Amino acid sequence: MPPDDRDLSPCTGWTRDHWAALADRLLTSARKYASPSHARISFPGPPGGYGADVDGLEGFARTFLAAGFRVAGEGGHDPLGLMEWYAEGIAAGTDPRSPERWVRLEEHGQAKVEAASIALVLHLTRPWLWDRLDAPVRERVVDYLAGAIGAEYPPINWLWFQIVVEQFLASVGGPFSPEDIDSALEVTDGFARRDGWYRDGAERSYDHYAGWALHFYPLLWAEMAAGDPRAESRRPAYLLRLERYLDDALHLVGGDGSPLMQGRSLTYRFAAAAQFWAGARHLPGLSPGLLRRAASGIARHFTDRGSPDGDGVLTLGWHHEWRPIAQSYSGPGSPYWASKGLYGLALPADHPVWTAVEEPLPVERGDFHRVVSAPGWLVAGTRADGVVRVVNHGTDHSLPGTHLTDAPLYARLGYSTATSPILAGEHAGRPLDQSVVLLGPGDEPSHRTGFETLRAGALLTGTTAGASRWRAHWVTPDAGQPDHGSGYSGAVRLGPWIEVVSAVRGPWEARLIRLSAPAGEECGPLRVGGWPVPAPHPDWTAADSPADGAATARGTVWSRVVGGPGLEASGVVSAGDGTPLAPWTLVPWCATPGPARPDRWYTALIHLGGEEPGGAPVVTWDGPGRARVAWPDGVTDVVETP
Known part of the structure; x- marks a missing residue:
């Protein structure tokens, strides 16, 4: 050159x-x-x-x-x-x-x-x-x-x-x-x-x-x-x-x-x-x-x-x-x-x-927040680390109401310029990173493809907010399907509805989650996966107590998940050779210790950044369907759930 x-x-x-x-x-x-x-x-x-x-x-x-x-x-x-x-x-x-x-x-x-x-x-x-x-x-x-x-x-x-x-x-x-x-x-x-x-x-x-x-x-x-x-x-x-x-x-x-x-x-x-x-x-x-x-x-x-x-x-x-x-x-x-x-x-x-x-x-030039309406993306860029993040409420390479497996490159809740979704190994077909899933028998995670986009827009403060909902489903894929980047079809078992509302500001997302199920139907455990961090080794930062609902992964960037009330279980999964970015991928997660409760709002705080995360946002509820998010930069937003 x-x-x-x-x-x-x-x-x-x-x-x-x-x-x-x-x-x-x-x-x-x-x-x-x-x-x-x-x-x-x-x-x-x-x-x-x-x-x-x-x-x-x-x-x-x-x-x-x-x-x-x-x-x-x-x-x-x-x-x-x-x-x-x-x-x-x-x-x-x-x-x-x-x-x-x-x-x-x-x-x-x-x-x-x-x-x-x-x-x-x-x-x-x-x-x-x-x-x-x-x-x-x-x-x-x-x-x-x-x-x-x-x-x-x-x-x-x-x-x-x-x-x-x-x-x-x-x-x-x-x-x-x-x-x-x-x-x-x-x-x-x-x-x-x-x-x-x-x-x-x-x-x-x-x-x-x-x-x-x-x-x-x-x-x-x-x-x-x-x-x-x-x-x-x-x-x-x-x-x-x-x-x-x-x-x-x-x-x-x-x-x-x-x-x-x-x-x-x-x-x-x-x-x-x-x-x-x-x-x-x-x-x-x-x-x-x-x-x-x-x-x-x-x-x-x-x-x-x-x-x-x-x-x-x-x-x-x-x-x-x-x-x-x-x-x-x-x-x-x-x-x-x-x-x-x-x-x-x-x-x-x-x-x-x-x-x-x-x-x-x-x-x-500076931090920014942006709504890209057609694909339903909430975009946040931070100058300090040069990372651009997308929270996805509109793209899955499918149509609303379909019940396919999730395509890792389309149906995840988040994508960035510093991370790759897990594309190989057991977690490629069993959603973990940037996901909200219900765990079925054998801890099999549910899929999201076919979701409905509810909204994607900006609040007066510049914070972006979006929402989507889908029927949790489990798929046994039919054999012999070609991989063209979309999900696979097969025998389907349907579960409860999952609704997710995201508020995004800087390196943080406040993720609000609610399940809907018929009276008397029990839900499995709810698990929330964070950003997948590229790393040279299968270890992680262990500054969190396993029972406090928080988990942090440190690789080329930092990923952190902080679970709110009800999401007290947490940990970090190390996936070998799962992406093209590094030998290992570390994914922090939080979950309910047992079956999740329908009609309750759960809160998880999701971070991706080039530096060790500081104080997390604080979410409180003013009443049913009205969350107040206090961000680390001093801004407070009121987020209305659909």
């Missing part, structure tokens, strides 16, 4: 040269794993769930994104010969007689995803690649991409793959279906929600796909389709949504550059930077120094911690290789969708995003 430039980039030290060096390292390292004609790039590791042929196509298409951004931003200057190298791969990949031929769109659905990357780069680099391909190769490319026409695409972000491919075909005089594009646009229009957010399909699926897919493609498509009334009529709305969304997205980046550890496909890592480059490309009114600081912070977060690895490879993992982070569709080439995070390189060196001085992130 070049030396840091702290004059231009006082926060990260990174300039365009650093981004170019990262791209070049990824691209030159990838060549070692290419087939003879470069049509397939098969990175080391066991084949993915879709097989080696798909893996090789993914490796080509996703690194091709990086190559395309690199050359487009240089106006065709190409000292690494990227366009010629990938042109050879295109010629072989589209040749049905070649042993390196690509999996066709008609043969496997994943090819529909990769085809969009190929089409997008061919568009961005048209003078230096497409226009120089031999006519027979261009014909084969058109034939290959034409598999998108009339094909079925799931009604999620995948519809943008069909739109991009068919729009490229239209631009080069190939076959395409206006009806396909119209239909897909109509469905994706329906994804829009409040404050510029998109949900990924019909379910409450809010995650990084909002930025690296659902905001990334629309404005690029509008560029491809410039002059088309469909694009021109939608472009203003796309711009307004992106601008509003980015205001939230900037508040979800930690001071250390970590993205929020929530949602599927986290192994794409710095793809989360793509949304900020999209803002720089399409919204000249936004601060370019702030956008670059966010993007560079995300990339440097990973490069400083071992990703890519010593061979220049992006493995399945987070900071390092950690295969449990993969979903069933992930293969060794999948992590290279991180190339989307290199989108800024498509902007020339004299663009303001590269010449402006970096500006600090919201969490670096």
